[in-house]
Amino acid sequence: MKKMLFLGGTGFLGKNLLEAFVQAGEYECVVFDKQGFPAEAPAIFQEVPVCLGNFEDRDRLREVLQQHPAEVLVHLVSTTIPSSSNLDIALDIESNLVATVQLLDLARQYNIRKVVFLSSGGTVYGIPSSNPVSETAPTNPICSHGIVKLAAEKYLQLYRHLYGLEYLICRVSNPYGEYHHSPVQGLINVVLRRIVKGEEVVIWGDGSTIRDYIYVKDVADAIMKLVQNDAFNQVVNVGSGQGLSINQVLTLVQKELGSFPVRYERGRAFDVPALVLDCAKLRSLM
Amino acid sequence: MKKMLFLGGTGFLGKNLLEAFVQAGEYECVVFDKQGFPAEAPAIFQEVPVCLGNFEDRDRLREVLQQHPAEVLVHLVSTTIPSSSNLDIALDIESNLVATVQLLDLARQYNIRKVVFLSSGGTVYGIPSSNPVSETAPTNPICSHGIVKLAAEKYLQLYRHLYGLEYLICRVSNPYGEYHHSPVQGLINVVLRRIVKGEEVVIWGDGSTIRDYIYVKDVADAIMKLVQNDAFNQVVNVGSGQGLSINQVLTLVQKELGSFPVRYERGRAFDVPALVLDCAKLRSLM
Numbered sequence: 001m002k003k004m005l006f007l008g009g010t011g012f013l014g015k016n017l018l019e020a021f022v023q024a025g026e027y028e029c030v031v032f033d034k035q036g037f038p039a040e041a042p043a044i045f046q047e048v049p050v051c052l053g054n055f056e057d058r059d060r061l062r063e064v065l066q067q068h069p070a071e072v073l074v075h076l077v078s079t080t081i082p083s084s085s086n087l088d089i090a091l092d093i094e095s096n097l098v099a100t101v102q103l104l105d106l107a108r109q110y111n112i113r114k115v116v117f118l119s120s121g122g123t124v125y126g127i128p129s130s131n132p133v134s135e136t137a138p139t140n141p142i143c144s145h146g147i148v149k150l151a152a153e154k155y156l157q158l159y160r161h162l163y164g165l166e167y168l169i170c171r172v173s174n175p176y177g178e179y180h181h182s183p184v185q186g187l188i189n190v191v192l193r194r195i196v197k198g199e200e201v202v203i204w205g206d207g208s209t210i211r212d213y214i215y216v217k218d219v220a221d222a223i224m225k226l227v228q229n230d231a232f233n234q235v236v237n238v239g240s241g242q243g244l245s246i247n248q249v250l251t252l253v254q255k256e257l258g259s260f261p262v263r264y265e266r267g268r269a270f271d272v273p274a275l276v277l278d279c280a281k282l283r284s285l286m
Numbered sequence: 287m288k289k290m291l292f293l294g295g296t297g298f299l300g301k302n303l304l305e306a307f308v309q310a311g312e313y314e315c316v317v318f319d320k321q322g323f324p325a326e327a328p329a330i331f332q333e334v335p336v337c338l339g340n341f342e343d344r345d346r347l348r349e350v351l352q353q354h355p356a357e358v359l360v361h362l363v364s365t366t367i368p369s370s371s372n373l374d375i376a377l378d379i380e381s382n383l384v385a386t387v388q389l390l391d392l393a394r395q396y397n398i399r400k401v402v403f404l405s406s407g408g409t410v411y412g413i414p415s416s417n418p419v420s421e422t423a424p425t426n427p428i429c430s431h432g433i434v435k436l437a438a439e440k441y442l443q444l445y446r447h448l449y450g451l452e453y454l455i456c457r458v459s460n461p462y463g464e465y466h467h468s469p470v471q472g473l474i475n476v477v478l479r480r481i482v483k484g485e486e487v488v489i490w491g492d493g494s495t496i497r498d499y500i501y502v503k504d505v506a507d508a509i510m511k512l513v514q515n516d517a518f519n520q521v522v523n524v525g526s527g528q529g530l531s532i533n534q535v536l537t538l539v540q541k542e543l544g545s546f547p548v549r550y551e552r553g554r555a556f557d558v559p560a561l562v563l564d565c566a567k568l569r570s571l572m
Contacts, residue, residue: 086444086448089387089391089441090384090387090388093379093383093384093387094380094384097379097383097437098376098379098380101375101376101379102376105375136424138422140440140443141440141444142444142447142448143444144441144444147437147440147441147444148437150437150440151383151433151434151436151437151440154425154426154427154433154436154437155375155430155433157426158372158427158428158429158430158433161428161555162372162428162555162556269447269448270448
């Protein structure tokens with residue numbers, strides 16, 4: 001059994017990845033996160049050992065890596081989301097970028113060979129000159145979240161160059177699906193939650209913003225196949241490769257659930273007008 | 287008179303830029319740095335007001351920006367050099383990147399309109415697939431210094447996008463010339479210093495490493511012309527566009543000064559084998 005340590009494993013992507021890897025039966029999975037799974041979480045999560053700790057706490061992380069010398073680290077921690085990241089950039093840099101470098105240093109010290117890094121396909125490219133966007137497109141993020149993800153990618157590549165630590169950088173687009181509990185992030189999840197609660201749906205801009213939505217279990221499958229195929233030392237877009245506008249998503253939801261109230265607010269400066277990932281590389285690696 | 291504030295203005299590039307801008311007679315120049323000019327510095331520097339302070343000290347920087355509401359900031363501060371930056375990456379990120387973001391925040395608060403940023407043409411590109419390297423080439427640094435410079439560039443571009451703060455990013459290659467006092471950085475300076483002192487010249491690698499050397503007064507002229515031509519919101523390579531190997535430089539020095547002892551040491555992982563900047567954009571903007 002390959003030992004895998006999921007940092008930030010109790011979150012949305014974390015739970016879905018963990019479920020896929022545990023179900024595959026070939027991996028010994030351990031979680032590091034600041035909280036454990038709630039009592040009502042599905043049984044599959046109750047069997048996974050959780051090491052509690054703060055990602056920025058280097059000493060605690062050191063203990064966990066000593067105790068669980070995993071072959072692969074899966075780094076899912078993010079203390080910011082795109083919409084909040086511009087409000088306190090110093091915090092974004094320190095809690096994500098500095099902490100990620102600390103993790104890489106520890107990984108190197110404890111002879112961990114591989115790191116899977118969940119990057120942000122929706123923010124690292126900034127405003128693309130055309131869509132779909134391949135991995136070699138220019139990267140000029142318009143939010144700090146994207147800059148920090150991009151800089152973390154560069155440090156992963158640096159540690160590969162200097163110390164041989166292998167990396168798999170997954171630039172995930174906009175995942176939706178099970179275990180998505182954020183009240184503010186993820187259009188499909190937020191819209192459904194508001195409809196269920198009988199609340200008004202609030203859209204930033206006129207609804208023409210185009211995104212690449214992907215079912216989170218497809219993300220988990222893709223990442224598992226990349227790990228199984230040993231597709232390390234690659235930057236890979238992980239998306240559907242298909243663009244939908246916010247209004248198209250709302251129409252699809254309306255078809256299923258009937259009409260609901262929508263309010264359009266002014267667009268936000270950190271929202272890219274259209275972003276669809278070119279996923280040819282992912283297909284070839286799977 | 288346009289008011290210009292030079293952060294890190296007492297250093298190598300700082301002194302040369304300052305000299306050029308003061309001599310031009312159109313600028314009111316002020317320096318912010320952790321130390322002043324030594325008593326033996328040329329007279330031109332003795333007339334420039336120096337505000338003492340640490341670049342990371344936000345409160346001190348705020349006072350200085352209040353006292354000197356410059357039209358243009360010239361950001362020359364760097365607490366690391368390529369060869370040291372991989373040794374303490376957290377320090378590199380905090381003292382350079384976080385401090386730069388603090389500066390941009392203050393610039394925005396005090397209505398400063400323009401920032402000139404001295405980036406690193408020698409490190410932001412990493413190992414280029416071919417030379418010369420244009421500004422649109424991939425950027426995969428192999429030292430933390432380069433990653434931090436690159437991330438700072440991205441934050442400058444973000445502040446332009448979000449708040450309209452104008453930037454001029456100068457990716458300077460390997461400058462040499464007056465006021466270069468570092469005992470460890472800058473091949474030509476270090477070689478000459480060692481010869482003068484009668485010390486052995488130490489070269490990392492076999493001397494085949496190719497760099498783009500540029501006379502520092504040409505850098506100062508170029509940057510002054512870019513500022514005068516209002517060439518903001520650009521990323522510009524500032525180099526000679528010509529490559530010389532270390533051994534070619536040593537041969538040129540030998541022709542002038544006669545032979546001197548050279549010792550070759552093992553190459554370093556963070557040294558790019560060959561890097562020459564494509565300076566067509568600089569020429570067109572000048």
